[in-house]
Amino acid sequence: MSKEAVQLALPGFEQAQGRWRAEYNGQIGTDRVVRNRSRIEIRPLYTPRDWSGEAFLDGLGFPGQYPFTRGIYPTMHRGRTWTQRQLIGLGTPEDYNTRVRILLDAGATAISLLPCNSGFRGVDCDEVDPVLLGTCGTVINTADHMDRALDGVPLGSISTAMNDPSPFTLLAFLLAVAKRRGIPWTAITGTSNQSDYLSHFIANHMFYRLSLPGARRVLLDHVEFCRRHVPGWNPVSVVGQHMQQAGATPVETMAFTLSTALQYAQDCIDRGMDIDVVLRRFTFFFDISISFFEEVAKFRAGRRIWARLARERLGAKDPASWRFKFHGQTSGVDLTEQQPLNNIARVAVQAMAGIMSGLQSLHTDAYDEAITTPTEETARIAVATQNILREEAHLCDVIDPLGGSYYVETLTDQMEAEIEALIGKIDAAGGMYKAAEAGLVQSMIGESALAFQDRIETGEEKVVGVNCYQDDNGAFRARPTERPDPPRMSEHVARFKVYKAERSQAGVRRALDALKRAANSERDNVYERIVEAAEAGVTHGEIVSLLRQELGFGHPLVVV
Amino acid sequence: MTGQLSPPARVLITKIGLDGHDRGSRIVAAFLRDAGMEVIYTPPWQSIPAVVKLAMEEDVDVIGVSSLATDHLIVPKLMAALREAGFGHIGLVVGGIVPEDERPALIESGVSAIFGPGSARDHIIDHVATLAAEVRAVKDAALREIAQ
Numbered sequence: 001m002s003k004e005a006v007q008l009a010l011p012g013f014e015q016a017q018g019r020w021r022a023e024y025n026g027q028i029g030t031d032r033v034v035r036n037r038s039r040i041e042i043r044p045l046y047t048p049r050d051w052s053g054e055a056f057l058d059g060l061g062f063p064g065q066y067p068f069t070r071g072i073y074p075t076m077h078r079g080r081t082w083t084q085r086q087l088i089g090l091g092t093p094e095d096y097n098t099r100v101r102i103l104l105d106a107g108a109t110a111i112s113l114l115p116c117n118s119g120f121r122g123v124d125c126d127e128v129d130p131v132l133l134g135t136c137g138t139v140i141n142t143a144d145h146m147d148r149a150l151d152g153v154p155l156g157s158i159s160t161a162m163n164d165p166s167p168f169t170l171l172a173f174l175l176a177v178a179k180r181r182g183i184p185w186t187a188i189t190g191t192s193n194q195s196d197y198l199s200h201f202i203a204n205h206m207f208y209r210l211s212l213p214g215a216r217r218v219l220l221d222h223v224e225f226c227r228r229h230v231p232g233w234n235p236v237s238v239v240g241q242h243m244q245q246a247g248a249t250p251v252e253t254m255a256f257t258l259s260t261a262l263q264y265a266q267d268c269i270d271r272g273m274d275i276d277v278v279l280r281r282f283t284f285f286f287d288i289s290i291s292f293f294e295e296v297a298k299f300r301a302g303r304r305i306w307a308r309l310a311r312e313r314l315g316a317k318d319p320a321s322w323r324f325k326f327h328g329q330t331s332g333v334d335l336t337e338q339q340p341l342n343n344i345a346r347v348a349v350q351a352m353a354g355i356m357s358g359l360q361s362l363h364t365d366a367y368d369e370a371i372t373t374p375t376e377e378t379a380r381i382a383v384a385t386q387n388i389l390r391e392e393a394h395l396c397d398v399i400d401p402l403g404g405s406y407y408v409e410t411l412t413d414q415m416e417a418e419i420e421a422l423i424g425k426i427d428a429a430g431g432m433y434k435a436a437e438a439g440l441v442q443s444m445i446g447e448s449a450l451a452f453q454d455r456i457e458t459g460e461e462k463v464v465g466v467n468c469y470q471d472d473n474g475a476f477r478a479r480p481t482e483r484p485d486p487p488r489m490s491e492h493v494a495r496f497k498v499y500k501a502e503r504s505q506a507g508v509r510r511a512l513d514a515l516k517r518a519a520n521s522e523r524d525n526v527y528e529r530i531v532e533a534a535e536a537g538v539t540h541g542e543i544v545s546l547l548r549q550e551l552g553f554g555h556p557l558v559v560v
Numbered sequence: 561m562t563g564q565l566s567p568p569a570r571v572l573i574t575k576i577g578l579d580g581h582d583r584g585s586r587i588v589a590a591f592l593r594d595a596g597m598e599v600i601y602t603p604p605w606q607s608i609p610a611v612v613k614l615a616m617e618e619d620v621d622v623i624g625v626s627s628l629a630t631d632h633l634i635v636p637k638l639m640a641a642l643r644e645a646g647f648g649h650i651g652l653v654v655g656g657i658v659p660e661d662e663r664p665a666l667i668e669s670g671v672s673a674i675f676g677p678g679s680a681r682d683h684i685i686d687h688v689a690t691l692a693a694e695v696r697a698v699k700d701a702a703l704r705e706i707a708q
Contacts, residue, residue, distance in 0.1 A: 116578075117630075118578055129634055131634060132630060132633060136629045204581070204603075335677075336677060337657075337676040370676075373629075373630065450586075450590055457682075463678065556605075558603050
């Protein structure tokens with residue numbers, strides 16, 4: 001916004017400001033330079049000379065109206081509060097089922113499923129060290145496993161978030177189960193919330209499946225398949241979370257995430273898909289750090305930029321395509337091992353930043369995240385934190401409650417300008433796919449991570465209990481770590497081996513042959529064959545292994 | 561920092577098992593490199609035999625294993641594999657998230673130190689430098705014995 005636009009007539013303003021400035025300078029002595037995590041300089045005071053509200057309709061507008069800075073729906077949290085979406089997944093499918101039923105009995109309307117890390121690596125449970133199985137997610141390798149995990153779960157009436165990276169076998173298993181139960185796929189709703197293969201390649205957390213071109217192909221086939229057969233499913237979740245966890249600043253995170261979304265949208269357009277059909281199903285997934293105002297500005301700026309990109313650059317006509325729907329997860333990186341109960345306070349502040357930014361769903365971390373895999377007790381406190389913020393703190397009474405703050409609006413504008421400049425840099429590199437392939441994004445993130453750590457080492461960035469207010473940590477004793485029950489897990493693996501030996505081998509061979517043919521034919525849809533393979537009893541590891549063979553193995557790019 | 565080795569300490573920074581969170585391992589690798597050590601860095605998801613092979617080929621003094629999501633549970637198996645290969649003298653440190661009640665098993669297996677979140681840079685550098693010097697002394701003594 002131009003400076004000319006903000007010269008409101010405010011009689012006496014300059015004199016009052018001058019007086020304040022003199023008093024401020026006199027009392028503060030030598031002022032320190034304050035910068036936020038995105039390295040934007042933060043001044044001690046903001047006034048109508050920074051942001052006047054004159055460009056209100058263009059810059060902010062009303063909730064549910066372009067450019068959606070104040071929120072993507074007219075009623076926001078006053079109408080319907082955010083969805084409480086805690087990520088769960090541990091042990092065997094039966095262990096998961098026990099946990100999910102407790103949540104459903106407590107009134108949950110949406111569930112999530114986090115697979116075991118062996119699944120993320122693309123292998124079955126009989127291919128890894130048993131001691132690692134089910135320690136970070138549920139071991140689900142077949143449609144039968146999914147059936148057991150979702151026993152008694154009303155699939156057609158509950159939204160399911162699958163932490164399901166390419167090639168989306170979890171959704172394939174889910175669809176196979178729905179068919180068995182006679183539930184039409186059109187009734188299935190939810191999100192593939194790990195579909196962003198570029199973020200996996202960049203930040204490494206989840207990646208290690210397919211080559212980049214292979215992953216690109218599978219995602220597009222997945223989008224096309226869902227559009228045709230599972231219209232209530234969100235096949236694309238663009239993930240900023242991994243990059244911010246890996247060290248990207250909030251500005252970098254938003255810029256890289258929007259560049260990724262542009263890449264996927266353009267890929268869909270190039271495939272001949274209708275952009276308005278595709279974009280209405282795009283969702284975003286972000287980290288929320290404890291840098292409170294910066295996070296609020298990040299999300300408000302992101303919402304505005306995305307609306308503009310979707311409408312002007314991608315040519316989407318339907319307002320539903322311009323809406324920046326996002327899930328937020330409080331940042332584990334901000335949590336400390338030292339004085340761990342302090343993390344409850346940190347999570348509350350992070351969650352408040354997300355809520356006051358108008359998020360659509362929220363996961364709050366357990367306070368022992370920096371120490372262990374959360375226990376039932378610590379997970380309960382994380383949920384209670386959300387309940388307290390929703391029910392007691394009056395955060396939902398007003399839409400975009402920080403909107404109109406001179407500071408927040410100025411910062412939103414500044415972050416917006418920096419995010420757009422960085423999107424321009426990625427554009428110049430040929431788009432996000434090429435920028436990631438070349439390691440450009442990874443080096444920027446690596447530099448930011450190191451710079452942030454340097455600021456902690458020098459004490460410029462304060463962390464309570466780590467580089468200041470250190471006191472005796474001995475008083476806290478973590479609860480014993482909960483690990484999957486070894487006999488139950490070995491029983492699960494043994495049963496899996498029997499299953500593989502006893503299923504229809506001819507059916508498995510046919511399905512794998514069809515998948516192989518599809519992978520080698522541009523006209524066939526690979527994901528359709530993956531779903532058929534899931535129905536025929538093919539395992540996750542078998543599907544991934546075949547795709548790696550046909551579409552190329554994914555190798556991580558090392559950038560230190 | 562404790563006295564610099566000559567030639568400089570050689571450290572392998574790696575991740576074994578199934579998890580890929582590598583912010584910590586990348587930062588620690590940069591710290592040690594900037595402190596004058598020679599750092600060999602691998603991507604995540606290394607197998608234990610691959611780490612043993614690399615440690616032997618690169619003649620490292622210390623291995624640093626980063627674990628954020630339960631991969632520390634197989635660190636004792638790495639230690640055993642090193643011993644079996646005749647390289648039990650290599651120093652081993654672990655960084656990341658290791659629950660309190662699972663630390664003793666690692667220390668008993670021969671892990672020299674566990675650096676949790678919030679560990680100070682200089683503390684890590686000092687420990688690795690000291691450990692590398694100890695390992696180097698053992699290696700040099702063994703070489704002298706062979707030469708005699």
